[in-house]
Amino acid sequence: MTSPLLSRSLSSRARDRVSVPDRFPTLLVAGLVGFALICMALGSAGARAAAETPQEEVYLNYQIGLQAVAKCRDVTLSHEQQQRIGERIDRLTGTAVGAGRRLFLIEEAKEIINAKGCDDPVVTSGLAAYDANLASAAQ
Known part of the structure; x- marks a missing residue:
């Protein structure tokens, strides 16, 4: 159970921050690009590997x-x-x-x-x- 003071503090911080859904598409694209680059690097490391x-x-x-x-x-x-x-x-x-x-x-x-x-x-x-x-x- 959280104290009322802690709850208010967390609530006000949540309102002050950019919400996750606003950043999610950018993070998703960056993650996918990074994953694709890693896959390409692993693929070029040699097929026998x-x-x-x-x-x-x-x-x-x-x-x-x-x-x-x-x-x-x-x-x-x-x-x-x-x-x-x-x-x-x-x-x-x-x-x-x-x-x-x-x-x-x-x-x-x-x-x-x-x-x-x-x-x-x-x-x-x-x-x-x-x-x-x-x-x-x-x-």
Whole structure:
């Protein structure tokens, strides 16, 4: 319970200050711009830094291979083939990579291929991993 004197003091201070809703749009825009700049800086730090654990690194490499098969070799996989390949990747990487991270790493794999091209060593490494460990699941 606050004293009447304290309540009056707080009330008069609240009236003297600029209300939060008046500043809110400016703060929101500044926060969003700052967040966007941080995201861009993190994105330019290197795509391989996206994987935070060894399991995520393996998962990303397999996804690079899987995405590169479609883009670089112009192979269209059926839903059943994609499902079998996904199950194989899950067995190879275990359950250490959560669903949200998987989606992030799949998008990261697509961005890597688009940015680096099919002849980049990172992409050819992913294709080699696909050929060695995943291609038989597509049969």
